[in-house]
Amino acid sequence: MNRYEFLAALSAKLSDLSPSDQRRVTDFYSEMIDDRIEEGLTEEEAIESFGDPETDAREMLEELRRSGRLEIKADEPAEKIEEAEKNGESAASYTGLSEEAINEAIKNIRPEEPVPVPSGADVAGRTRRKLVPALILIFAGIGIAIILTMLAVRVTGMTLSFFPWINRTDNHTIDRKISSLKVEVSSADVFVTDSGSDMVTVKVPRGAKSRYTISFEGETLIIRSSYSPVMHLLPFAGSGNVEIGLPAKASAASYVLDSGSIETSSGDISVSGEILVKDTLSLWTSSGDIRIAGDNLASAVSGKLSIRTSSGDVRLDDIMAKNLEIRTSSGDVSSSESRVSDLDISTSSGEIDFSEAKLASPGLERFVIKSTSGDVKMELMKIPYIQTNTISGDERVEPSSASEGASDRYVISTTSGDITVRSRK
Amino acid sequence: MDNQMKRGLLDVCVLAAIRNEESYGYQIIKDVKPFISISESTLYPILRRLEDSGMMNEHSVEHNGRLRKYYHITKPGIRRLEEFTEEWKEIMAIYEFVNGRMARAAIDERVQERIPGKEENYEQV
Structure with a gap:
């Protein structure tokens, strides 16, 4: 029996089904034949594996009828077949179909053209x-x-954040030793504080205008942001905050970090809590403010604290640093209660106010303060010999109590800014 | 096996065969055959039944220049499989109970057989 004979015999037995349903069954069997041929059988073998088409058709009809796919007809074909078989009639007669009807069915299934398979394009x-x-x-x-x-x-x-994927925060706890910190982000504000535990924690924005990555290079923790063009298009995606929690200092002898550098282009930088840095801490931002708030002189940099901002203000409270270098162009610099042994400040139009800094001259070994148009105000425990230069500014400098002569250890120079130095009463 | 039960099991087996990825008729038969007897004539009505009850849907994919129907499980189909595994936990518990009683009965019978034998032995003694 070949494919078409088999399908015709099957179809002939499915006259209880609508023509489209009959077609569906023959398509189903045709697919099964093709799948077997693909597996290596010949068409003949594939068809033999099905067994008798009449039995298959009868089983299917019974089952379809049972599941309500077919209305029950008064004359059960199964009974008819059995009856016909008993009478020894031919296949054509016991199906209740004439030879012509079977030929017709074969024609339906095997048209002149091969069975049309819709092309991929269709x-x-x-x-x-x-x-x-x-x-x-x-x-x-x-x-x-x-x-x-x-x-x-x-x-x-x-700032709207009703989209669940916008303006979120990713929290990370870093379970490894960190001796150095490097932050390079574009628009986020950066907060450094103590984590309250002995672990380093990092919070970076997710779904903000930039994408944030955290990586490691040896014991260096690196946080970077990259431009995210899609998120920049969204008006409600914010810049977000980067928050770094460093372990609180266990004792004054142990340093939390060997070095750290934080750069943000438009964000603010804020350092608070008990942070101890051994070598250098650099805080650079172009338009953001920089603020360090140690708690009771708890934050200390035993090397160099380098602060740069072009238009942002700098505010330092309760800090200790061996070497403090501040560069601003238009930002103001102010400080309270600071211990610095080497102070180097340059600003073009910003105001420098160290009047509450309680700078002690024995501790303060050297300072160089330069300003173009900004005023400089200082208050010192004991006034050393100060070399002051100004072109058009007013000078109000208390006379030095030091007996030694000229030295360039303490220099204040301005172009048009006023210079005021008082001794602390 | 009871026909009604077999019918239900076949439905579940076919759904399981397409649970993780969609599949086609011949592959379903090959996957299910090791567990329960299934042929084309059994599969076709099952596919129609499952499609009518919304547990799966079919679509045609071009394969070697012909169309092959792929069957894809739907949420109700997945739910049916979950129900099945839940139901069978209960059935397994019942099985344990029945099996336990049967085993007990078998032991009791063995013991009953032995005792009369022993009595005879005693009489002989």
């Missing part, structure tokens, strides 16, 4: 017809949502 075309309106709807929906959101942001002026 299938793709059908899918496209469904896909195109769906895509148009989706894009229209997204467009309307974006417009409404932008309007809402415009009107209320607030």
